[in-house]
Amino acid sequence: MKLFGKKTLTEAQQSLVFSRRAVLVTSAQMGVGALLAARMGWIAIAENEKYTLLSESNRVNLTLIPPRRGWIIDRHGIPLANNRTDFRVDIIPDRLPDQDRDRIIGLLTQLLSLKPDEVDKVNESLEKAAGFQPVQVSDGLDYARYAAVSVRLSELPGVAPSQGFSRYYPAGPSVGHLIGYVGGASAEEYEKSRNPLLITPGFKVGKQGLEKNFDIPLTGKPGARRVEVTAHGRIVRDLATRTDVPGKTVRLTIDAGLQEYAGRRMGTQSGAVVVMDCATGDVLASASMPSFDPNSFSDGISHLEWEMLSKDDHVPLRNKALQGLYPPGSTVKPMVALSFLEHGLDPDEHVNCSGALRVGNTLFHCWKRGGHGAINMHRGIAQSCDIYFYVMAQRFGMDVIADMARRLGLGQKFDIPFPSQSYGTVPDPAWKQKKYDTPWAVYDTVNATIGQGYMLVNPTQMAVMASRLASGKALVPHFVADGKRHDAAPIGVRQENLDLIHAAMRDVINGGGTGGAARLPVKDVLMAGKTGTAQVRRITMAERSRGVRGNASLPFKLRDHALLQCFAPYDKPRYALGCILEHGGHTTRIIDSTTISADIMSYLFDKEGAMKRLEELEKQWGGTPQERLAKQLTAYRIEKGLPAAPMPDTASNAASNAAGAANAATPDEDEEAERPAPTPAGTSPTGASAPTLPAATPPSTGTVPQT
């Protein structure tokens, strides 16, 4: 048997073998002992530094404290956006044990008294949540409920209560488009920068408007809290806390009172009003209505509210002050007249207006069917006579007009702190050739002189035009009060020509012109301006023969735009204003461009009087924009067959959805600008000089003083 060898053992030999092997075993034991000692020395001495670090990173948990966002204040220091103390509870999906999920949500439901639909929302968000993004359970909590969750944290793995600040916009909808709103960072933003601050619960980034543009200065430096935690996440004690550095305050040129007044005064109209300082170009107000409440966006807007806003035909999600493009209508006439004066027009030269003018083989009508008779430049502006401009435009040509339009800011892009602006079109022969590959025709010039055809402006440009006409300086709009002097170069027109224009514009409002309704209800302050009506549909010969339909009988989308550019006081201009009401149609006197502009302007001269008139008016409209928005939402809920009582229906990611969709709703240049085909059949109606009110429209109460 080879395996066992040949040798057979005796007892003595066996004993000897035992002794030898026992020594071997003992040596092996001692060897292993030495090995263990060496191994321990290696881990604990040679690799001590590595393991000390690992042990510390186990023990110490670093929590970021989101920095308080900088305030946005108006020119007088009144906050337009500030922060409120906010207690909130989130769930970090990564740290939530799956098997415990139902128990934890059950306990939270009980502690926070969540409603069933809120619970559903949390569950739904958890299903689709990426692991690192906190899912909001509840925010805006009172201290008692926040504390109830905090003390039971050891039973609630993955639940993160936090005390932070939420963004608050005191003026609500009136500043929606101007200031924008904040929201949680989107997954893409986090993927891009990998900044842990972005996924810290409660941290918000600017999503729109000035909040977005000034996101970097407004975001401060985060604080940090080092805490000792157990393996199960229970905090044992605080080790060190570094406080956050709040973001910088951004001071705007906006006058908060005026901004809010402008938003409220526009009532139920859809449009924008921009007010500028005629000395500096400071934008005092830039209101686009209807609007959304930035507070509900910052809290995470409900899907329902979002749906309601995006379906509204008054497009509350678009900043019309910068992104709305409209044909300027007759508001361009002072500009056109100025260009003619600069090229040698005799202001006293008369044109006979018979109510229509044949250009080529088409007949162009004046807005006044019977005609104005013999008319000079001054009356041409004050009465907004189309024929006068048709005649003169053919003499001077489009290039003269286009050049002046650009000098006055039309078609210009301004360096302003907003993510997007639509800057419209100032057409001229070269432009038309390039864009449409067809030569410029005389009727194009004729259309352009009355602000129809290809010409498109936004309300901010309208205000710039008013300010430049008023001051003779190339003012540019400023939104930020940076303390610098913004001296503007003169636009290079003769002062006597400007004076002629100013006088004519004064008489538009104060001299029996088309804008009498815009007379300022303030003693001794005369406003100068120019009304406008921009047609959005073609008026056929057939309709003209039957009688043109009144705007009030037309569907909203087919009504004319109502416009006004103005400045006051007319002789020493301080403030300029551009107002465009889309599909305003001059149907209701108290919410026409003239009365709205006059009231907003009067706020700058007589605040109390202006406020008193507004409060009266708001009673008829159903309250402030906030109140009307709330009523609209309730009505929408009922229409959708949902309970009318507002219930928190917030989704953590709704705000970011909303941001994306709001951008999608923003048109490309020119897209949304309703523009009638440049047809010779067009008439150019003018301002709302005592419009005839059809019986169907709401009664206009004459709270606007008439003189």
Place this chain on the structure above:
Amino acid sequence: MNMVPEPLRRLPWRVYGLLTMLAAFGWIVLYSAAGGHIMPWAGMQAGRFIVFLVMAEVIARIPLSLIERISLPVYGAILAALVLVELIGGVAGGSQRWINLGFMQLQPSEFMKLACVLAVARFYTLLPARQARTWTALWPAGALIGVPAFLIMLQPDLGTALMVTAGGITVMFLAGLPMRLFVGAASAMAAIVPIAFSMLHEYQQKRILIFMDPESDPLGAGYHISQSKIAIGSGGIFGKGFLNGTQSHLDYLPEGHTDFIFATMAEEWGVLGGLYLIICFMLLLRWGMRVAARANGKFSRMTAAGLTMTIFFYIAINMMMVMGLAPVVGIPLPFMSYGGSSMMTIMMCVGIIMNIDRESMRRSSTGWK
């Protein structure tokens, strides 16, 4: 001359002292692991130690011949109990290890570590030396080891199965079986390991794989080893200080009072504490091997050496495990880890070794008296 009465003086005080030095250090570590409380662990462990020390002393006084004679029947009874576990044993922690006797949970595999050594030693005592290098010397011992090891593997309890096998093979080795057999078996093992590995339970496979690379899954199956190494490594030479261990006190170290108590100790006492423990253990093992060396009779020698080896396996496997040199197999550290059954087994080993020591001393003393 001496005031201490003779029977008291004859007690093995040096062994008692050594055991107490180990156990007392265990109490200190358990006191810290419980967050600075005597209860529930340190106090219980101290009480058990005293009870089991008395038990060891009682075992030491049983006539060795009796132990020798009953070793095979006891082995048979424990083997029967193992079969019973397979049939009716309760499932605990995913493996079938316990028989519920109503008043206590019985874990027969624990006793098998001891019984296997005794049985194999008894077998070779009965076997004449001239047959030590024949088939007759091999297969019965192989069966004595293999059958219980197989049953324990079925439970499954890899660590205990390994210890039973290792204890039995040590005795075979000491019995004088040819060296080539062991060398050959070791080579064969190296070849079989991959096959055996594929037959293991998935969680056992995972443990072994994780042992190879614990950092590959620091939050999952490698968590134990990673955290244990962090605890030992961050302790440094002098440790973080008594009651100052963060890994254990903040619950990062799992099983910090049982299988991973060495890491709990090392974090607070550093390399110095580790060396103290290793030296104490080596002294204990040296005592066991010396008893084996000076014992008369085959059974005494093989039993003393085999049981010493069993204690050694406890120590070596546990410490290699916590230092990342062996997979996590669930073997406690003698005298340190909190728990009754392992302490009972080890104290039985110590008791039998003391018995053999006493026996050989008596014989030699009668020799020169």
